[in-house]
Amino acid sequence: MNDGPASPPPSPARELASDEILRDGGAVRVRAVRPDDADRIQSHFRRLSKRSIYLRYFNQRRELPVVEIEQMTHVDHVGRVTLLAVERREAVEDVIGIGLYERVDGRPQRAEVAFSVLDAHHGRGIGTVLLEHLARIARRHGIEEFQATVLGENRKMLEVFAFSGFEVDRSLEDGVFRVRFPTHETLESFEAAFERKVEATTASVGRGLPAPSDPSRGSSSGSEE
Ligand SMILES: CC(C)(COP(=O)(O)OP(=O)(O)OC[C@H]1O[C@@H](n2cnc3c(N)ncnc32)[C@H](O)[C@@H]1OP(=O)(O)O)[C@@H](O)C(=O)NCCC(=O)NCCS
Numbered sequence: 001m002n003d004g005p006a007s008p009p010p011s012p013a014r015e016l017a018s019d020e021i022l023r024d025g026g027a028v029r030v031r032a033v034r035p036d037d038a039d040r041i042q043s044h045f046r047r048l049s050k051r052s053i054y055l056r057y058f059n060q061r062r063e064l065p066v067v068e069i070e071q072m073t074h075v076d077h078v079g080r081v082t083l084l085a086v087e088r089r090e091a092v093e094d095v096i097g098i099g100l101y102e103r104v105d106g107r108p109q110r111a112e113v114a115f116s117v118l119d120a121h122h123g124r125g126i127g128t129v130l131l132e133h134l135a136r137i138a139r140r141h142g143i144e145e146f147q148a149t150v151l152g153e154n155r156k157m158l159e160v161f162a163f164s165g166f167e168v169d170r171s172l173e174d175g176v177f178r179v180r181f182p183t184h185e186t187l188e189s190f191e192a193a194f195e196r197k198v199e200a201t202t203a204s205v206g207r208g209l210p211a212p213s214d215p216s217r218g219s220s221s222g223s224e225e
Pocket of ligand 1: 051052053055056113114115116117118121122123124125126127128129148149150154156157159160163164192
């Protein structure tokens with residue numbers, strides 16, 4: 001039995017950080033947002049295509065309003081969570097994907113999810129990875145259901161949900177899908193995540209990258225706090 005002083009609880013930034021291999025074998029770090037990410041998020045937004053901005057926000061805008069950035073960066077990591085998928089080049093972090101959820105007012109067991117991935121990185125599995133992480137965090141905090149509002153023409157987003165293995169229910173009204181699904185794991189979601197990892201690991205080996213379990217790869221908890 002260890003009678004020594006209890007170690008401090010892990011900070012959300014450290015606890016939520018994870019290195020992921022993508023469908024093409026490339027690597028990305030998924031980490032919790034920090035208050036100092038505002039400029040990185042604005043830079044991410046400025047590099048989204050007009051089409052992606054429309055699909056994400058249902059309108060056109062040139063900048064992300066400061067108030068919205070503050071909502072994304074000032075989170076409690078429980079009822080409001082923002083995850084960033086970042087690539088690191090020469091000590092500079094580039095936000096290539098954002099996934100977030102926020103509890104729905106008056107419905108503490110339900111949260112709204114939304115995503116954006118830079119167009120050049122679409123199809124690599126970043127949206128899928130972010131959804132997996134968000135669902136895991138939500139489950140831990142008693143959020144039992146995710147909902148999303150998705151334009152009817154947004155095939156990619158609908159496919160991310162459909163391929164996730166979660167029990168997705170959707171209804172179309174005025175060209176907009178209301179998507180809902182329980183966050184609990186299903187056999188299908190477990191298998192989808194497993195297959196994604198196998199496919200990614202195979203692709204990374206093909207690219208000559210070390211697989212995630214390769215001990216020579218070192219610790220994955222190198223996030224700055
Ligand atoms: C929607 C969006 C977030 C998806 O992100 P993404 O990183 O491209 O998503 P993924 O790579 O995980 O999945 C999308 C693609 O993988 C495919 N896919 C997903 N899971 C798969 C699986 N298990 N097996 C095979 N293919 C799969 C999808 O069919 C889709 O294929 P496509 O690229 O050929 O069309 C991204 O396209 C985006 O930012 N769009 C603009 C903003 C937006 O629409 N936001 C949503 C508002 S809620």
